[in-house]
Amino acid sequence: MSMLQVSIYRYNPETDSAPYMQEYRVDTQGRDLMVLNILEMLKAEDTTLAYRRSCREGVCGSDGMNMNGKNGLACITSLSDVVKNNKLVLRPLPGLPVVRDLAVDMGLFYKQYERIQPYLQNDEPAPAIERLQSPEERDKLDGLYECILCACCSTSCPSFWWNPDKFVGPAGLLQSYRFLADSRDTATQARLTDLQDPFSVFRCRGIMNCVAVCPKGLNPTRAIGKIRDMLLANAT
Amino acid sequence: MVTNITNLGRSGLSDWLIQRVSAVILALYTLFIVGYLLFNPGLDYYTWSGLFAQAWMRIFSLLAFISLAAHAWVGLWTVTTDYMKSTGARVGTQLVIILAIFVFLVWGILVLWGA
Numbered sequence: 001m002s003m004l005q006v007s008i009y010r011y012n013p014e015t016d017s018a019p020y021m022q023e024y025r026v027d028t029q030g031r032d033l034m035v036l037n038i039l040e041m042l043k044a045e046d047t048t049l050a051y052r053r054s055c056r057e058g059v060c061g062s063d064g065m066n067m068n069g070k071n072g073l074a075c076i077t078s079l080s081d082v083v084k085n086n087k088l089v090l091r092p093l094p095g096l097p098v099v100r101d102l103a104v105d106m107g108l109f110y111k112q113y114e115r116i117q118p119y120l121q122n123d124e125p126a127p128a129i130e131r132l133q134s135p136e137e138r139d140k141l142d143g144l145y146e147c148i149l150c151a152c153c154s155t156s157c158p159s160f161w162w163n164p165d166k167f168v169g170p171a172g173l174l175q176s177y178r179f180l181a182d183s184r185d186t187a188t189q190a191r192l193t194d195l196q197d198p199f200s201v202f203r204c205r206g207i208m209n210c211v212a213v214c215p216k217g218l219n220p221t222r223a224i225g226k227i228r229d230m231l232l233a234n235a236t
Numbered sequence: 237m238v239t240n241i242t243n244l245g246r247s248g249l250s251d252w253l254i255q256r257v258s259a260v261i262l263a264l265y266t267l268f269i270v271g272y273l274l275f276n277p278g279l280d281y282y283t284w285s286g287l288f289a290q291a292w293m294r295i296f297s298l299l300a301f302i303s304l305a306a307h308a309w310v311g312l313w314t315v316t317t318d319y320m321k322s323t324g325a326r327v328g329t330q331l332v333i334i335l336a337i338f339v340f341l342v343w344g345i346l347v348l349w350g351a
Contacts, residue, residue, distance in 0.1 A: 162318040197237050197240065198243045198251055202252050232249065
């Protein structure tokens with residue numbers, strides 16, 4: 001009765017001509033386990049199963065995957081959150097090339113992250129101790145710096161699926177705004193200039209898939225709106 | 237920065253603003269036309285052509301036509317860049333769309349001032 005039906009996307013480019021879904025049955029003994037626990041149990045039996053994991057507590061962002069149609073971190077998603085009719089379907093994050101099974105090639109995702117220059121830029125002489133911020137200025141970074149770059153948001157975004165080489169994507173834009181909003185960063189103009197084209201920011205259509213899936217409860221759509229406001233204020 | 241030359245305003249920001257302003261104008265024009273038809277049951281040709289003979293109605297209509305042209309350009313350009321990966325097919329479609337928008341706009345002006 002407590003046998004959970006698990007269907008997992010399998011693809012090994014070295015041996016398989018095409019991806020396929022493999023069916024497993026797992027005895028949960030009625031426990032409400034995390035999805036990652038199920039994968040660990042299967043991995044013990046079938047060592048060819050490939051997926052990424054590390055901290056198993058929602059901090060490292062390694063085990064982002066598509067669980068019953070919704071992106072999330074397998075380690076902090078309980079079965080009761082996703083399983084319907086005793087069936088669990090696991091697929092890799094959509095839109096990125098599959099390396100093997102549930103592991104995807106995050107190259108395009110990191111390339112967009114790199115493009116927004118995710119580091120503090122300041123051309124003023126460094127003060128003797130440190131660059132100070134008022135508590136109000138620091139508050140502006142809340143809801144931005146917590147991102148763990150798991151890619152759940154960007155790979156749930158159709159705009160990123162169609163143009164992953166041109167649209168920065170929700171994760172990159174959240175980080176972009178994290179530096180645009182930082183009172184210590186002086187590269188604001190250059191950052192905005194790099195974002196005003198029709199793709200980088202404006203391919204966002206505001207459907208908020210990113211907000212719906214973010215395992216950390218962040219809101220990239222709001223950050224994108226703030227970037228638009230800054231661009232508009234800057235250019236009108 | 238991503239370069240593009242077939243979108244309306246060359247800049248994503250200007251396209252975005254044009255799309256929103258034109259949407260408001262089109263909404264107002266639609267509400268006005270629907271309201272006018274509702275408040276004028278049994279509308280005849282003379283009343284209808286009399287409405288469009290007035291300068292403010294022609295200005296309002298032309299504004300709506302231009303808004304429609306811009307709105308369609310921005311929107312359809314976006315659709316082609318999302319779904320058409322072959323450069324030849326994409327550029328070809330974009331040019332056909334832009335030409336069609338131009339023809340419809342001039343045609344609209346002819347209808348407005350030709351009657």
